[in-house]
Amino acid sequence: MTSIMTTSKPITPTRTPSAPGAAQVSLRGVDKEFIRPGRSGETVHALGPIDLDLRRGEFFAVVGPSGCGKSTLLELVAGLSTATRGDVTFEGKPIHNRIPDGVGVVFQEDASFPWLSVRENIAFGLRRIKIDPKERERRIENALAMMGLTSFAHSFPAQLSGGMRQRVCIARTLVTEPRLILLDEPFGALDQQTRLLMGDEVLNLWRKTGATVFLITHALDEAAMLADRIGVMSARPGRLIDIVETGWPRDRDSRIVQEEAFGAITARLWRSLRAESMKAIGKPEVEP
Amino acid sequence: MNATSSGGSNAGWFSALKLIALLLVLWQALAWMVGDVAMRTPLQTMTFTANLLTSPSFWPHLAETGRAFGLALLLAVVIGLAIGFLLGINRFASDVLEPVLVALYSIPKITLYPILLLMFGLGVAAKVAFGTIHGVIPIALFTLAAVRNVRPVFVKTGRVMGLGTGRMISGILLPAAMPEIFTGLRVGFSLTLIGTLLGEMFASQRGLGFMLMNAIGLHNVDVIMALTFLLVLFAGSASGLLLFLNRRLYQRA
Amino acid sequence: MTPKKRAALWRIALLVGAVGGLEILCLSGHIDRLTMQPPHRIVMDLVALLAGGELNGAIAKTLRNAALAFVIAMVAGVSFAVLLHYLRSLRDMLDPVFATYYAIPMFAFYPLLIVLFGLGDTPQIFIGAMLAVVAVIVNTLNGLDRIPRVLLKTARVNQLSAWDTARLVMLPCAAPHILTGAKLAVAYSLIGIIGAEFIMSTGGMGYEISFAYMNFDNAKMYPLILLILLVSIAINTLLAKWEKILMARRGLS
Incomplete structure (x- = not known):
């Protein structure tokens, strides 16, 4: 909606790796087990072992069959849950069951507070940050403008569409000026057209903020369109079975879905995933 | 909820026993603290309750209360369900009357007892009326909400099967709304x-309430404790x- | 005209009709004067009573005590509900108590409370608060149960302390349900105070009503009853308005 392609050169996937920044997030030998609720008390191995480095400034997407622990992976990085084994670090510091400063999260479900106006919702994100009132105003106005919410500042979330509410949540994260943005299926509840447009907006703000983006999604096309690199997860216990480099230029937008390479990437993702998805829905493995 | 209810009734029973034990301990401790002037210990209360239950003068009171309560409950359930269903299937009637019911639910009905006394006199009618006006409104309101919350596709299904109002209520609305209606009956x-x-207590010369008053x-601390104990046990x-x-x-x- | 407006008009018409019918029945002598005064008479008596000022002390006492009981019940009830929300096992244990609570004649404990606190206002306020608190707890818990998990995750992501999470996320989110509890608490505080005044007291509206009843003083009894009903309906209407604003803000009607 806001992003318009500025370059006329044809987009072709190149194999040049994205800017080789230092690892901003690093997972080493990470496992997650939990105890199934109820009296049986059996242990479920949800995830891992996983080794993964996120480069500073890259757009990394994770796809996987349902129930493979994608969201658990994000919660580990967000400090919303703790790994059973292994280390998760952000900018060299371990994450201890608490979200580090400089990390923002947007969830799949509508997380806007229905009792606060759009503006108050966005200001809520600044509660944990000590800044002077002027800077505060600047950041709120900036986030409102960036997400196209300026004229809705005094509306309540219930007066907005699902896509607009999700923008409120993104704006609430943006005001903290995060260096890493975690997106947990943020467009899962939206219709296909809105998702494509929201994808453009995410790409746009990824470029503008220079933040690293870590996206969890079940939609292969979404991952293929948005990410620099895509991690493919196995069925439970989720492990990374493939990492695909898309090689898209930085100023891409949703129109790359017409590219031949886009089809090639989704096809490769689906090749890796098909057997795993079969397992996830309880069918025996089938050779493609 | 799931863990306790589907985790078997064992956990439920255990929890209930713990609760009873806790209440008895609290009761005993309070009785020791307060002393004989105002309270009896659980054991004393139960002994006196046993005596009360064997005394012939007690039973007519119990029977009187039982009859009045049974009648009041019957009236409350029948009238409550009728109002609930009528308003539940008629949107306009419920728009008109639901706020009235809500307002009636929230007034302190205890203040109305002198009026009921003047209307019905000092007898069984007054207390049946008093019981009914307390119970009927929650039953009506819960039923109304339950019927209205029945998934529209069920009603549509009934329509395409050509059910009349009676069959619609007995075959679709009642079973579909049953859990919520039952909650209303429980509250009622x-x-x-x-x-x-x-x-x-206020408007009679017979029954457990009268004995209590x-x-x-x-x-008479013995009687107060024994009656309260019995009523709590029953309720x-x-x-x-x-x-x-x-x-x-x-x-x- | 919108259906809502039409319903409101019908409702007003019905209420006017009911009062008018009562007026006619009273004036024509079908309801004798010893049973009930005609409605216009009750209103005039009420105005005269308030202007005369002889019962202002009793009215102030009852309303003050009910307000105190209400505030205590709200503060204690909401805090206890938040606590129970975290203590799952305690809550499972207490669930049956809450379900039984309103079937227990709380007034049976009034003599005990008099021994404990003396024959002042304290035992009455205690009874009022005891009656109201469970309605607040149950409804607050109901609201807390419905908080979407993602909002609590958002609180954690924003590094809120437990106190701030309760204050800024949980309670605002549960506010409509807490208001429902508050509406019931208004009625129960009044019931507690007035019931206790009926049973044993030296003043207050409940005492005046039962005194007037015994002396066939309908000119005093009916206006006082009307006043209590008006007060409780007025407070409830205000709370309902507030609730409506909150719900509308959330896109629920």
Whole structure:
């Protein structure tokens, strides 16, 4: 909606790796087990072992069959849950069951507070940050403008569409000026057209903020369109079975879905995933 | 909820036993602290209750209360369900009357007892009326909400099958709305009981409520404790049973 | 005209009709004067009573005590509900108590409370608060149960302390349900105070009503009853308005 392609050169996937920044997030030998609720008390191995480095400034997407622990992976990085084994670090510091400063999260479900106006919702994100009132105003106005919410500042979330509410949540994260943005299926509840447009907006703000983006999604096309690199997860216990480099230029937008390479990437993702998805829905493995 | 209800009734029983033990310990401790002037220990109370239950003068009072409560409950359930269904299937009628019911639900009905006394006189009619007005409104309101919340596709299904109003209520609306209606009946049961007892306390010369009021006036601690114990026992086991049935209904739904 | 407006007009018409019918029945002598005064008479008596000022002390006493009981019940009830929300096992244990609570004649404990606190206002306020608190707890818990998990995750992501999470996320989110509890608490505080005044007291509206009843003083009894009903309906209407604003803000009607 806001992003318009500025370059006329044809987009072709190149194999040049994205800017080789230092690892901003690093997972080493990470496992997650939990105890199934109820009296049986059996242990479920949800995830891992996983080794993964996120480069500073890259757009990394994770796809996987349902129930493979994608969201658990994000919660580990967000400090919303703790790994059973292994280390998760952000900018060299371990994450201890608490979200580090400089990390923002947007969830799949509508997380806007229905009792606060759009503006108050966005200001809520600044509660944990000590800044002077002027800077505060600047950041709120900036986030409102960036997400196209300026004229809705005094509306309540219930007066907005699902896509607009999700923008409120993104704006609430943006005001903290995060260096890493975690997106947990943020467009899962939206219709296909809105998702494509929201994808453009995410790409746009990824470029503008220079933040690293870590996206969890079940939609292969979404991952293929948005990410620099895509991690493919196995069925439970989720492990990374493939990492695909898309090689898209930085100023891409949703129109790359017409590219031949886009089809090639989704096809490769689906090749890796098909057997795993079969397992996830309880069918025996089938050779493609 | 799931862990306790589907985790078997063992956990439920254990929890209930713990609760009873806790209440008894608290009761005993309070009785020691307060002393003989105002309280009896659990053991003393139970002994006196046993005596009360064997004394012939007690039974007519119990029978009187039982009859009044039974009648009040019957009236509350029948009228409550009727109002609930009527307003539940008629949108306009419920738009008109639901706010009235809500307002009636929230007035302190205890203040109305002198009016009921003047209307019905000092007898069984007044306390039945008192019990009924306490119980009927929650039953009506819960039923109304339950019927209105029935998934529209069920009603549509009934329509395409050509069901009439009667078959629609008995075949679709009642079963679909049953869990919520039962919650209303449970609340209505409690409130009808308290209403009947309050009616007896203020507006009667017979029944357990009257005995209780009399004992309060005479400061007869033994009788107060024994009657309260009996009533709590009855109300507790009845509503425990209803709660159990209610949860089973919700599980099925 | 919108259906809502039409319903409101019908409702007003019905209420006017009911009062008018009562007026006619009273004036024509079908309801004799010893049973009930005609409605216009009650209103005039009320105005005269308030202007005369002889019962202002009693009215102030009852309303003050009810307000105190209400505030205590709200603060204690909401805090206890938040606590129970975290203590799952305690809550499972207490669930049957809440389900039975309103079937128990709380007034049976009034003599005990008088021994404990003396024959002042304290035992009355205690009874009022005891009656109201469970309605607040149950409804607050109901609201807390419905908080979407993602909002609590958002609180954690924003590094809120437990106190701030309760204050800024949980309670605002549960506010409509807490208001429902508050509406019931208004009625129960009044019931507690007035019931206790009926039973044993030296003043207050409940005492005046039962005194007037015994002396066939309908010119005093009916206006006082009307006043209590008006006060409780007025407070409830205000709370309902507030609730409506909150719900509308959330896109629920």
